[in-house]
Amino acid sequence: MLPPSRRDFVSLTLSESGSYTDSKQWHRQSCWRKWKQLSRLQRSLILFTLMLLLVCGILPNCLVEKKKMRQLFPVFLFLSAESRLEAVREAFRHAWKGYKNFAWGHDELKPISKSHGEWFGLGLTLIDALDTMWILGLKEEFAEAREWVARALSFDKNVDVNLFESTIRILGGLLSTYHLTGDSLFLEKAKDIGSRLMPAFNTASKIPYSDVNIGKGTAHPPQWTSDSTVAEVTSIQLEFRELSRLTGDPKYKLAVMEVMKQVHKLDGKQDGLVPMFINTNNGLFTHQGIYTLGARADSYYEYLLKQWIQGGKAENELLDDYLLAVEGVKKNLLKKSTPSGLTFVGELSHGYFSPKMDHLVCFLPGTLALGAHFGLPADHMELAKQLMETCYQMYAQMETGLSPEIAHFNMHEGSTQDVEVKIADRHNLLRPETVESLFYMYRFTKDKKYQQWGWEILQNFNKYTRVPTGGYTSINNVRDPANPNPRDKMESFFLGETLKYFYLLFSNDPNHISLDKYIFNTEAHPLPIWPQSE
Secondary structure, eight states: OOOTTOTTOOOOOBOTTSSBOOHHHHHHSOHHHHHHHSOHHHHHHHHHHHHHHHHHTOHHHHHHOHHHHHHHSOGGGGSOHHHHHHHHHHHHHHHHHHHHHHOTTSSEEETTTTEEEOSSSSOHHHHHHHHHHHHHTOHHHHHHHHHHHHHHOOOOOSOEEEHHHIIIIIIHHHHHHHHHHOOHHHHHHHHHHHHHHGGGGOSSSSOOOSEEETTTTEEEOOTTOSEEEHHHHTSSHHHHHHHHHHHOOTHHHHHHHHHHHHHHHOSOOBTTBOOSEEETTTOOEESTTEEOSSTTTHHHHHHHHHHHHHTTSOOHHHHHHHHHHHHHHHHHTEEEOTTTOOEEEOEEETTEEEOEEEGGGGGHHHHHHHHHHTTOOHHHHHHHHHHHHHHHHHHHTSTTSOOOSEEEEOOSTTOSOSEEOOGGGOOBOOOOHHHHHHHHHHHHHOOHHHHHHHHHHHHHHHHHTBOTTSOBOOBSOTTOTTOOOBOSOBOHHIIIIIHHHHHHHHOOOTTTTOTTTEEEOTTSOEEEOOOTTO
């Protein structure tokens, strides 16, 4: 908890010009210079709109109410695409400055205390951010990170790592960076960590343990259970399949596809929806009767579709399971809120519906849109648009403009607010899922509103989570703009995912990481879609 003065944490706002400054200073800038910077088309559209407003008698009110003016003229219309991209680069540089100064080579930055946190002791933030730096064109930062990988990164350590997290962040990050750069250093490191994770699959059921000691070559479940989460054991396939393709060694792909085969035939599903846990001893689902698209199950559904796409749309069993699951969501988990009629995805527990929706579920609009892009039913895109609106409202209806970790939706007649947030759920961890889906939606629809929504979210990250000495911090209370109560932690996925998706969202180049050539893993690391000949 910070002292009352909170001198180590200030709120900054990203101004319309793309620089960080006081709002009063922005008003003093030359309007004429801004007008001249607009294209002829932009100026014509603005003049035309002003004429309409004058005719309709709306203009006087709009001049009085700045908020309405901003609604009529979305901020992003006044910024060039390059200005928006540079705003993301600046945010990355600021986050990187904090990491470099206070947490270099460590897993996570603690920006408030100017220190670091350790999880595996493998430089998670740095590895997670490698391909982001390459995509953003940050050559200097990338070069210094590559030097650290070459000189300091070693997996020969007596340390337990989580199979899932190590796969999506480290293995996925190294494979992606290899493909983007062609630098064999990253492939060699990927081979090293991939082989060290393989002991996790040495179980009687072939369902992997959750934890691996990468130095000793041993693996085990958590101390409190013999279960693994379904999401974790079914969301490592993209990475290990790709490692087999690059090395020519089938053992990696065989191990992870055995998991998918077993999950495919298991009892305990409901209309394609899976429970959250699976036992590593007998290979059966446990804690049955609870179905969610949130934590512990979410990326199972994501990877069904993405494996099908990665493999050239040839593995029909994966597609069948995905399509069945989407229908299961529609039948069991999809509801409308009151009073606005927002479409949301709740949870089912032993037959009882709960209007609880994790922010993690906001991966779903993007995944549905991706499937529609690859020829799946058109109503998947319609559902994606509805859910995208809901995920945006999870931000817009909060006082800070930032989403809580978990929202509950009202379904009772007479409700005045769609979204309610319990006190324990009011934190924001700088998560990427909504920005991720905004990226997919803009890529496939070209609707500028998705860029505008993303721009609003980026501004609010800068206003409430940016730390002046470097870095961004998760916060405890999205409902208190006066005191969001920083948690003093910058997750590696803020650089690995959130800022990367912001950048790609604001880019108008559909060939910049083309979605017809790359598939993103669940940590936003792009891996190639395999040629049909393979």
